[in-house]
Amino acid sequence: MRLLHTSDWHIGRAFHGHSTDEHLATVLDAIADAVRARGIDAVIVAGDVFDSSTPKADAFTLLNRALRDIREAGAEVLLTSGNHDGPARLGHMADFAAFGGVHLRTRLQDLASPVALRDAHGDVLLYGIPYVHPEFLRAAFPGFEGSTHQEALAFAMGLIRDDAAARGGADGPARYVVASHCFASGVSDTTEESGRAEERDISRGGLNIVGIGTFDGPDYVALGHIHSHATLAPRVRYSGAPLRFSFGEISGTKGAWIVDLGAPGSEPVVEWLELPTPRSAVRLTGTLEELLAPGAHTEAEDAWVDVVLTDDQLPRDAMRALQTRFPHAVTLTHRPATRHDHGEATYAERVEGRSDLEVVDEFLGYVRNGAALSEAERGLIAEALGSLEAREATR
Incomplete structure (x- = not known):
């Protein structure tokens, strides 16, 4: 069974006021091409399909086109809702979509309702955990009394393990894969330049961390929420967002994981698939004269540009001058190389x-x-x- 793990499409998101949907469409086309060229059996989208809980009509048009292309290329699709998504909107007509091979998991009541696929080694069960808020889980399952994301995910995984075991045969539980949108411990990213910094807190008071041990059991865990790809364990990974949505995501490649599941009990074989970058994002630092010098920074002329000007005084109409050379310069910070010393006096x-x-x-x-x-x-x-x-x- 060959899977493609992606997440955090954020359809409808703006990059400093500029729509990213045209660029995202290019990347989603590349995913469909990879499905066809690499023989992908199922594509998993682990949350934050949309950037807003109330997406515009154009966002649905882009999603429908992407799903149609992926299905025509030959793969089933499993999508879960993330903290940005409106579960009811994303899950609208989910039963109807399933007939076309697009499986939406937005209802907590469907935690233990997998998508069942089959290969030469038997069944593979795909479980999708929509973004789990403890309050909503208590309403859906009166037996749950927890108050943290850790407790909520542990409860959800318990239901999934029991279901997978019940569906297994004499040789044990069926092979199964879980998609979840959360912040799991083990991400070695603590700087503001990380994809983590570009995500909104998923609970009041800050991010609520879920221990990686919560996900013991599945043959593979496809995580979403962090915008940089990361490997927490051979079977537990973040794919990151397929497109750069901020200057905090300059470093690192964008792509998806291709996951090959073999016979029961074997380790998955995982390969990184790099996706195209329709427009790179760069940060340029220097004086206005240095940045506009003939031949300087030609690689940034078609990129999103974050400018840090080091002139002692901010030049008049600096952004306008920069945009004549770098038309996609969208942010400017004035950070003089030397600062006037005013002493300690107030x-x-x-x-x-x-x-x-x-x-x-x-x-x-x-x-x-x-x-x-x-x-x-x-x-x-x-x-x-x-x-x-x-x-x-x-x-």
């Missing part, structure tokens, strides 16, 4: 006893990183202050 202490003109001079010097006023600027400010004083004197 602002009040620095301006005490000074004239209005000197106070304005001090303020502008501060915000302009130590640059002094020109004589022309001083003249204009003195004239404006004089007019203001004359107006107040006539009141």
